[in-house]
Amino acid sequence: MLPTCYLRGVKKYQNDLFLRAARGEATERPPVWLMRQAGRILPQYRALRARLSGFIELVTTPELAAEVTIQPVDELGVDAAIIFSDILVIPEALGLKYTMVEKVGPRFPEVIRSLADVEKLRPAEAAPEHLGYVYDALDTTKKHLANRVPLIGFAGAPWTIFAYMVEGGGSKTFSKARAMLYRDPALSHALLEKIALATAAYLKGKIQHGADLIQIFDSWAGVLHPLHYQEFSLRYIKLIIDELGGAVPITIFAKDARHALPQIGALDCQVVQLDWIADLVLARTQVQGKVLQGNLDPVQLYAPTDDIVAATLRMIEQYGGKHIVNLGHGVYPDTPLEGVKAFVDTVKGYRY
Numbered sequence: 001m002l003p004t005c006y007l008r009g010v011k012k013y014q015n016d017l018f019l020r021a022a023r024g025e026a027t028e029r030p031p032v033w034l035m036r037q038a039g040r041i042l043p044q045y046r047a048l049r050a051r052l053s054g055f056i057e058l059v060t061t062p063e064l065a066a067e068v069t070i071q072p073v074d075e076l077g078v079d080a081a082i083i084f085s086d087i088l089v090i091p092e093a094l095g096l097k098y099t100m101v102e103k104v105g106p107r108f109p110e111v112i113r114s115l116a117d118v119e120k121l122r123p124a125e126a127a128p129e130h131l132g133y134v135y136d137a138l139d140t141t142k143k144h145l146a147n148r149v150p151l152i153g154f155a156g157a158p159w160t161i162f163a164y165m166v167e168g169g170g171s172k173t174f175s176k177a178r179a180m181l182y183r184d185p186a187l188s189h190a191l192l193e194k195i196a197l198a199t200a201a202y203l204k205g206k207i208q209h210g211a212d213l214i215q216i217f218d219s220w221a222g223v224l225h226p227l228h229y230q231e232f233s234l235r236y237i238k239l240i241i242d243e244l245g246g247a248v249p250i251t252i253f254a255k256d257a258r259h260a261l262p263q264i265g266a267l268d269c270q271v272v273q274l275d276w277i278a279d280l281v282l283a284r285t286q287v288q289g290k291v292l293q294g295n296l297d298p299v300q301l302y303a304p305t306d307d308i309v310a311a312t313l314r315m316i317e318q319y320g321g322k323h324i325v326n327l328g329h330g331v332y333p334d335t336p337l338e339g340v341k342a343f344v345d346t347v348k349g350y351r352y
């Protein structure tokens with residue numbers, strides 16, 4: 001069995017609000033963190049990033065990844081850290097290299113088009129051997145965090161990773177990736193299964209190296225037909241959850257796939273992240289018993305401070321507990337830092 005604070009149930013962190021809330025325990029206030037808090041918004045991150053050859057150097061250098069992971073804990077006082085890495089380390093570990101093109105995003109020079117391409121990838125079980133730099137980043141982060149707050153580990157959902165591996169980069173429609181689901185379901189399942197098994201093996205390693213909770217990002221859930229979502233995405237999220245065997249709490253984020261909330265509510269996960277379009281009252285009835293995470297519109301943080309404070313308080317009151325405060329998607333890169341601080345400080349000053 002994996003060694004975790006969750007199973008031992010002892011207080012290990014100076015601030016364990018996030019883990020207590022994730023387990024569904026009543027807390028004095030909701031915890032707060034922001035998706036994509038590491039990197040993007042902090043001047044300290046930009047200064048460090050400017051000295052390096054690029055994003056991939058930062059991700060693959062454990063000391064630097066640890067430094068960037070801890071920056072938002074020091075600067076913003078958030079209740080959890082999230083390891084600085086990317087969801088695209090999985091295709092890379094399977095043998096598909098990517099580049100990060102400035103102001104454009106990820107690019108895969110080679111993509112998956114056939115079963116032969118899937119078979120050329122490394123075996124799923126071999127993925128963790130190629131991800132030692134992430135495990136080193138976790139070890140270094142844990143050391144420097146010195147039990148101040150818990151550490152979140154993450155991965156992309158298999159469908160979202162598949163979308164990049166077939167499309168070759170970002171896309172509004174992901175029509176190439178979706179066309180593969182219609183044209184060649186057997187090939188699609190072969191690739192999805194490989195990604196899911198590699199991800200599960202990778203996440204077990206992250207838990208062994210100190211991740212206290214795992215969040216699964218299905219960023220492109222919203223482009224799939226609901227039936228396809230069941231068949232090609234949820235099924236593989238479930239495979240990962242089953243493989244992890246309840247070792248730590250799990251958060252699922254299926255962005256723009258609110259139709260799937262009842263099925264997500266039936267998964268063996270503890271936390272469900274909502275996007276900012278979600279209707280809270282409906283979501284509560286659809287995912288009964290889960291802790292909800294979210295879901296302020298990221299653009300709200302560009303508003304005057306008083307408005308941010310009011311919107312944040314309104315949201316906390318609407319949730320009324322069983323809530324981890326976050327945005328409805330990752331914080332946007334040019335968000336004013338004062339806006340982010342107003343958001344975090346409002347939550348930290350609140351008491352139920």
Ligand SMILES: Cc1c2[nH]c(c1CCC(=O)O)Cc1[nH]c(c(CCC(=O)O)c1C)Cc1[nH]c(c(CCC(=O)O)c1C)Cc1[nH]c(c(C)c1CCC(=O)O)C2
Nearest residue numbers: 035036037038039040055082084085086087105217219330
């Ligand atoms: C779809 C997706 C990706 N990566 C991720 C997702 C899922 C979440 C979401 O929907 O936003 C997840 C991710 N990527 C990154 C993190 C770090 C931890 C965190 O702060 O939350 C996390 C959790 C670092 C990153 N990943 C990336 C950056 C920017 C790189 C830079 O500094 O140039 C960072 C800090 C690059 C990246 N990585 C990806 C894209 C599309 C891009 C380019 C656009 C951008 O996000 O800036 C793929």
